[in-house]
Amino acid sequence: MSDNPWLDWTVELQSLAQAGLFYGRDDFDLERYERIRTIAAEMMAALSDLPIATVRGLFCNETGYQTPKLDTRAAIFDGDRILLVRERDGRWSLPGGWCDVNLSIGENTVKEAKEEAGLDVRAERLIALHDGGRRNHPRSAYGVTKAFVECTALGGAFTPNSETTDARYFALDELPELSAGKNTEEQIRLCLEAHRSPTWIPPFD
Template sequence: MDIKWLEWAKQLQAIAQAGLTYSKDVYDVERFEMIREMSIEIMSQHTEVNQRLIRDLFANETGYATPKVDIRAVVFKDSKILLVKEKSDGAWALPGGWGDIGLSPSEVAVKEVKEEAGFVVRAVKLLGVLDKKCHPHPPSPYHIYKIFIQCEIVGGEATKGIETSEVEFFSEEELPRLSVERNTESQIKWAFKFLHNPHEPVYFD
């Protein structure tokens, strides 16, 4: 798979979305609709997501196109990292999800840990801001920034959530099958660097 084609499709979608937002001329609108349809066809081919679903996703996107934000909480206990088993794919991930309107990144991290794992935590440190396209995730229709925030447990107990079926802590040497759409093995091992060296610099890109 040539991922460059997918990146071009995302750029075409962004151009089309901005054009449909700001254009007044009916012929320009028609041309931008054609560009969006081309991007949908390309994305469908490269992501194995059907065109109707991609079109429905983009139909809800208006205004100038910007990256989406995915926030992940990194929680350690007894030198192990907290992971939750996702019901959607049966694989494991750091608690987290899309950024919520009205909540700061740290508030989202705290909320997601409570909802997906049952623990009450407080956010203590920004570990990194990663561009998903720079890491070995499966292709995605969206351009996504991933924010990793270290949190510490202050209460609660392990409890599965609506979207999770299990909650466990894993050592660096015994990681389970990961939900690579959400996090990769290299990212989990990178997170462990902050356990071994609290002064590890914030990572970006």
């Protein structure tokens, strides 16, 4: 559970409604499930200050049994400094994004590092699997599992792109404003702790 139970209940209502719409057969039940999903979208809009059209796009475009989305984050180091990329809103994050359906966690991490940081990397080992709803804020409108992966930079250079405007290495005592929905200071500290440990055992939620 997150620190806002109303968000948790709203996400659960949406999930139940989506499953009901997929597995239900009775027309009257389907109508009720659709109404429950609409109410859940309206609740999420009210709780998050997101426009209702945005929430409907997140809540109402999927079918089938709802499962968490997978987000990968690349932890790339230069000594004890970690690479962050600057998002379009000015905040910073580890390079990463949603895992494509045809890519593994490692492959997606490599792809995102290239797209957002301009670096060719090798995915070395898993650092952690986190439940985004418990660890990151604001709470997403859907479940998110976050995979943090330690990577070795092989070459390349940053160029501005459609997602990021800069890439730099930072020490822990000089971290810029972070995009907390993507990574927190606690998660970055965890990445550095793993980097320093040759016998790291990945924690998971």
